[in-house]
Amino acid sequence: MLMAADILLYKADLVPVGKDQKQHIEIARDIAGRFNRTFKKNIFKLPEPYIPEEVAVILGTDGKRKMSKTLGNIISIFEPEEIIQKQVNGTFTDPTRKHATDPGHVEGNMVFTYLDFFGEKAKVTQLKEIYTKGQISDIEVKKYLYESLMKTFKKARERYADLIAHPEKVKKILEEGAAKARMVSTATMGEVREAIGLVNQYSFD
The missing domain is CATH 3.40.50.620 (HUPs)
Incomplete structure (x- = not known):
């Protein structure tokens, strides 16, 4: 009510x-x-x-449930960079992939789910292709996700910092x-x- x-x-x-x-x-x-x-x-x-x-529906970094601060499966875009980096590094990828040279799956891979929103389309398409061929590591893909997030939310983070101050x-x-x-x-x-x-x-x- x-x-x-x-x-x-x-x-x-x-x-x-x-x-x-x-x-x-x-x-x-x-x-x-x-x-x-x-x-x-x-x-x-x-x-x-x-x-x-x-x-409408974006799962959290665990790839199982919707984003929730309580569940700890979020990426806090206004937190210090080191915290965001840690959250990105902990994001669910492909559990069947043991080595960087193993062909990976992008479906259900939360790093690529987020990149579809925040990455450059051509770059993301390229990453998906080489990821499925086992030509790039999860660490490298997560690094690009982190960079994309920082670029996307740069002005918002600056505005947030100004208001906090x-x-x-x-x-x-x-x-x-x-x-x-x-x-x-x-x-x-x-x-x-x-x-x-x-x-x-x-x-x-």
């Missing part, structure tokens, strides 16, 4: 969620539709879930965001009170 309230109060059209949270959007839609029909006013929008198919910037952003949200929520609640017959927030006449 609280999630539905957060969604409906701000009249969201699309809500980014994972597949495992889609039911929350369906509940919000049911509540919105029921309210609109009951009071014969289209106050609440019927939100749609936004689930990009290419990133200047908490007053974070406070200002939060205050400005809260002010904008308050304007929308106040207007929505005004419509709700009018629809259900409340003269103002203190009156039940």
